Amino acid sequence: MxxxxxxxxxxxxxxxxxxxxxxxxxxxxxxxxxxxxxxxxxxxxxxxxxxxxxxxxxxxxxxxxxxxxxxxxxxxxxxxxxxxxxxxxxxxxxxxxxxxxxxxxxxxxxxxxxxxxxxxxxxxxxxxxxDVIPTDCLAACLQAALPDASHLALGFDTASGLSPGTAKTSVEGLQLGGMIRQDGQLRSVPLGFKRRKIDFGRGPKSAVTIPWGDVATAFYSTAIANIEVYLPAPAALAFGMRLIDPLRGLLGRPGVQNWLKAQVNKRIAGPDAATRARQLTRVWGEARNAAGQVKTARLQTANGxxxxxxxxxxxxxxxxxxxxxxxxxxxxxxxxxxxxxxxxxxxxxxxx
CATH class of the missing domain: 3.40.50.720 (NAD(P)-binding Rossmann-like Domain)
Known part of the structure; x- marks a missing residue:
């Protein structure tokens, strides 16, 4: 039945x-x-x-x-x-x-x-x-537009606040550092590994690599071997990410993790409906092949x-x-x- x-x-x-x-x-x-x-x-x-x-x-x-x-x-x-x-x-x-x-x-x-x-x-x-419908769709559309793409970069620009669960997941991720896909394999990299200027839809912004889910999923959607995901970040923040990277071992200790998660419980409730309604998201993607051809994709969505x-x-x-x-x-x-x-x-x- x-x-x-x-x-x-x-x-x-x-x-x-x-x-x-x-x-x-x-x-x-x-x-x-x-x-x-x-x-x-x-x-x-x-x-x-x-x-x-x-x-x-x-x-x-x-x-x-x-x-x-x-x-x-x-x-x-x-x-x-x-x-x-x-x-x-x-x-x-x-x-x-x-x-x-x-x-x-x-x-x-x-x-x-x-x-x-x-x-x-x-x-x-x-x-x-x-995570990860918008970026996964951009990845798939870019692969269709440039079937022999060897490199894929994705990113998004949003002001959406964090829910308690998302914040706790971010706390857990501090100990893991950054992640990219290189030659088909996942590769651990430092926090703030790469920086570049990206126009997400409102002019160029400084952006930095983040360990986003598309590093995994976009490979299964497109078979593109090299994948990075970016988030807007001022140069000072990107520099700060590199500075704290050596502290990942400390940040992963159970006592530190528990304290950070307790702070999440005290301080974060998640955005309300009015706040969510004001927060549009701009999503960006770029595919490149060995010959240097480039295709760019953009999309605007509601808040996350x-x-x-x-x-x-x-x-x-x-x-x-x-x-x-x-x-x-x-x-x-x-x-x-x-x-x-x-x-x-x-x-x-x-x-x-």
Whole structure:
């Protein structure tokens, strides 16, 4: 019998709550999942939805909680700790898996589950939020425009504030440093490894490399062997990133990590609706081949959180009626290279 239920796991978090509220506004009835019974059940009562309480540390309970569920939208970070056990539960219960991660290691693990997902007949597609739908679509469109591209650079300019979960993920990432893809392989590099001027759409800005998820996903979408991702950063900030790079070992110590995450809990609540509405995002990409030919792509989207909510809903709706093969997918491979253009607040991808 075809399953038609779907679940938001981590529904009580900042983004999970936004996703649940928008789903209800659109007439959808997700099951709300999570391990915090009081918070999840309170939201379920508020939205008149059902709830299932389970901890991902319990593999049997996780599998059983997905009984009858066709798709789970995973919103409970940090995904470095939560993604693998939920993917395992999805494989065991034949449930499609999507999430809103931007963590390179999570994408890489999901990719290793391709054969298992094929065998189970499920789709595993992490990164269906702002990480990484817009940049993944630009990457795919650039590869189509320049099929022999050897180098890909991506980036975005946004003022969107951080949610608590995103901030905690960033704290965890401090110890990992930077990351690029070079000759097809992931390469660890210092924080602030490269700087360049980029016109994201409002004139040239100084930008610096960051360890964004496309370093993993864009390779699987395009097979381009050399990939870097950039974020605007004043020269002083880029210099500061290089200065703290030698301290990565210290920043990774459990005591330091716990203190930094405690500060997140005290100081960060996530942007409100009015703030989000004012924060448009400009996305940029550049592909280059061995002959020196260059193609540039630009796109304007809504703020990152609205993109994430509507991107996740696009993926869920797609998978609720999906009849294709299982396996690991990137957003552009699953939903189409211009799927970002379907999201509210998004413009067209322009290639020049």
């Amino acid at each position: 075809r399953k038609n239920l779907w679940m938001i796991y981590g529904a009580n978090g900042y983004t999970g709550r936004l996703l649940a509220q928008e789903a209800v506004r659109q007439g959808l009835t997700p099951i709300l999942g999570g391990r915090n019974a009081a918070a999840v059940e309170a939201l379920a009562n508020e939205l008149n939805l059902s709830a299932r309480i389970f901890d991902l540390a319990d593999a049997t309970a996780s599998r059983d909680a997905l009984n009858g569920v066709a798709v789970v939208a995973h919103c409970a970070g940090p995904f470095s700790a939560t993604s693998a056990p939920l993917i395992a539960a999805c494989l065991a219960s034949a449930t499609h898996y999507v999430d809103i991660t931007g963590e390179i290691a999570v994408f890489e693990h999901a990719h290793t589950q391709h054969a298992a997902a094929q065998a189970a007949g499920i789709v595993v597609c992490p990164g269906v939020g702002f 959180y609205d993109v994430t909510v509507h991107g996740a809903l696009l993926a869920v709706r797609h998978l609720l009626k999906y009849a294709g093969p299982g396996g690991y997918y990137t957003p552009s491979k699953l939903l189409g290279e211009r799927c970002v253009e379907q999201l509210p607040g998004s413009g067209k991808i322009l290639i020049s």
